[in-house]
Amino acid sequence: MHFLHIVGARPNFMKAEPVFRALRRCDRVLQTLVHTGQHYGEQMSGVFFRQLGLPDPDVNLSVGSDTGARQTARIMMELEPVLTERAPDLVLVYGDVNSTVAAAMVCAKLQIRVAHVEAGLRSFDRTMPEEINRLITDQLADLLFTPSLDGDANLAREGISAAKVHFVGNVMIDTLVRMLPAATHITLDVPPRYALVTLHRPANVDDGPWLAEMLTALADISRDLPILFPVHPRTRKQIQQSGLASALGGQLHLLDPLPYLEFLALQLRAAAVVTDSGGIQEETTFLGVPCLTVRDNTERPVTVTHGTNFLTGRDIGQVRGELLRILSGTPKPSSIPPLWDGKAAERIAAVLLDETDSLTLPMAALPNPSLDMRLEAIRANHSGD
Numbered sequence: 075m076h077f078l079h080i081v082g083a084r085p086n087f088m089k090a091e092p093v094f095r096a097l098r099r100c101d102r103v104l105q106t107l108v109h110t111g112q113h114y115g116e117q118m119s120g121v122f123f124r125q126l127g128l129p130d131p132d133v134n135l136s137v138g139s140d141t142g143a144r145q146t147a148r149i150m151m152e153l154e155p156v157l158t159e160r161a162p163d164l165v166l167v168y169g170d171v172n173s174t175v176a177a178a179m180v181c182a183k184l185q186i187r188v189a190h191v192e193a194g195l196r197s198f199d200r201t202m203p204e205e206i207n208r209l210i211t212d213q214l215a216d217l218l219f220t221p222s223l224d225g226d227a228n229l230a231r232e233g234i235s236a237a238k239v240h241f242v243g244n245v246m247i248d249t250l251v252r253m254l255p256a257a258t259h260i261t262l263d264v265p266p267r268y269a270l271v272t273l274h275r276p277a278n279v280d281d282g283p284w285l286a287e288m289l290t291a292l293a294d295i296s297r298d299l300p301i302l303f304p305v306h307p308r309t310r311k312q313i314q315q316s317g318l319a320s321a322l323g324g325q326l327h328l329l330d331p332l333p334y335l336e337f338l339a340l341q342l343r344a345a346a347v348v349t350d351s352g353g354i355q356e357e358t359t360f361l362g363v364p365c366l367t368v369r370d371n372t373e374r375p376v377t378v379t380h381g382t383n384f385l386t387g388r389d390i391g392q393v394r395g396e397l398l399r400i401l402s403g404t405p406k407p408s409s410i411p412p413l414w415d416g417k418a419a420e421r422i423a424a425v426l427l428d429e430t431d432s433l434t435l436p437m438a439a440l441p442n443p444s445l446d447m448r449l450e451a452i453r454a455n456h457s458g459d
Contacts, residue, residue, distance in 0.1 A: 076104045077426065078162035081131075082112030082149070082173025084122055085246075085353050088334065089168040089191055091126045092248035092419035100427060106160055110149045110173040111136040121333040126249065142172060142203050149176035157184055164189055164426070167211060168245075170352075170373075175207040178214045191245060191422065193218035194225020195352075195373040201277070204352075208373070217429070219422050221245070221356075222376040222411055242421040243413030246356050250338065251416030257338040265300040269397065270344040271326075274306035278350050278368060282316055284388060285309075288368070289318055291390045292348075293325040295397060302340060304329040346400045348393060355383045360410055364400045366393055382408040 077097060081090050090107075097103050109131035123130065135152040137145060149172060157165070157180060164187045167174045174190075181188045190211050197205050212218060212229060220226050221244040229239050271292060273279055278288075292301050303326050305313065310328075313319050319328070332340070341347060341357055346364045349355070355374050358365035359381025370387045377383035384406060386392040399405075413421075 075102060075164075075427070076106070076160070076162045077164055077166060078106040078108060078157070078160060079166045079168075080108050080110065080153075080173055080177040081168060082110035082137075083169075083171045084334075086168040086171060086173065087122045087126055087128060088249045088353070089245045090166070091128050092245050092252070093166065093191060093422050094128065096419040096423035097426065100423070103427075106133070106162065107131045108133045108153070108156060109135065110153070110176070111138060112145065112149070112171060112173050125253075125334050146172045146176045149173055150180050153177060153180050154184070157181065157186060162186060164216075166191060167215075168192060170195070170204040170207045170211070172203075172207065175210050178211040182214045187216045188214060189217035189219065189422075189426065190215040191219045192221055193239070194220040194227075194229045195222075196224075196228045197371045197373040199371050202275075205373070217425065219418075219425070221414075221418070222374070224375055240421070240425050241413065242425070243415060243418035244356060244411070245418045245422070246353055247360050247414045248416050248419050249334075250357055250360055253335060253338060254342075257335050257342060260335060260339040262336075262339055262343070264302060264340070264343070267345050268300040268302050268343075269295070270340050270347045271301055271303040272306070272347075272349045272351050272354060273303075273309055273368070275350045275369070276308070278388065279306075279309045279312050282312070284390075285312060286316065286318055288390055288393075289313070289326065291394055295394060296325045299345065299397070299401060300327060301325075302327045302329060302344075304332045304337065304340075306331060346397055348397070355381070356414075358382050359408065360414055362408060364405045366396050366400075368393060376411045380409050380411045382406065 079090050079094060081087055094105060097105055107129060111134055133156050137148045137152060165177060165181050166189045167177045168191045178188050193212050195208060199205055218229060218239045219242045220239060223241060226239055226241055279285055305328050341363055342361055344363055347354060347358050348366045350368050352374055355365055355367055355372060355377040359377045363382060365383045366386050367383055368386055368388055372385060384396055386396055
């Protein structure tokens with residue numbers, strides 16, 4: 075059985091590694107790793123492969139940066155001959171980046187079966203490019219592996235056959251669990267108490283006035299609580315072009331993008347995290363670290379209903395108020411969502427190996443509740459809304 079993995083951006087690397095490792099234990103499996111090059115360079119790609127233990131890609135398409143449509147098109151054009159030549163039995167795609175949807179569309183045209191890891195997540199906001207990627211990928215996928223029960227409910231509502239859907243848990247947490255011991259031993263030259271900030275979504279960082287107001291507010295907060303801010307390349311470009319760096323007067327600790335282990339160590343020790351990232355909402359929930367998400371919606375509602383996440387929207391006053399509440403010692407109650415136990419990749423591998431001959435055969439041995447049970451769980455989670 076030949077499985078081909080498509081990765082392109084940092085979140086993909088963390089999701090693909092545990093699945094690749096779980097499948098490697100089977101002698102009858104051949105695996106190919108294709109890196110589209112959507113994220114590239116040492117800071118955004120190379121160091122992640124080394125820290126996570128991913129093998130060097132068998133193929134690197136080196137597509138680089140571009141607009142969403144052009145980047146997606148380039149990935150499709152470069153990927154088609156690779157898939158034709160390699161002829162995998164099944165292609166695994168991860169998350170919701172442009173590489174994910176590009177690969178799913180090429181596979182659909184070539185009649186190659188696709189499995190989507192992290193299927194079913196919905197923000198219900200089609201202004202987000204990732205939401206379009208998620209919707210298209212899930213419609214094209216033959217197997218859909220969901221990280222939380224709301225994903226199953228979303229897919230059922232969209233008419234996707236329950237026979238294709240497997241609730242397996244969160245592979246991001248698999249990587250976190252494996253790497254956490256190493257992260258706890260990293261020595262950091264940081265203040266004893268601090269908040270950690272990440273901002274990278276175009277809707278936030280490309281809005282110059284909002285970004286200026288947000289950074290000014292964070293600089294003001296930093297007088298009482300130091301702010302560590304690893305800056306995404308897109309965000310750094312906006313800060314430099316607007317002259318905000320000099321205006322802040324060095325009050326924020328602006329850092330380069332960090333490798334996975336170092337960033338995980340910062341999250342683990344943070345008093346709070348302010349972010350617009352999806353994966354960080356999940357990681358902080360597992361770590362029990364309060365998280366403020368500066369978005370009006372999230373495709374990961376389980377981090378709000380179960381976890382430490384709180385949606386502030388783009389209301390900077392609310393960000394400030396919630397930070398003060400957290401620092402006063404009254405964080406929201408939280409718990410770890412079901413099946414976020416570090417074993418999601420093992421469940422995925424079991425399904426893939428069990429369904430070598432038929433991708434529509436459900437696997438009763440796995441903890442994969444009936445649709446009625448899933449929908450009842452969703453209703454229970456939202457009964458107090």
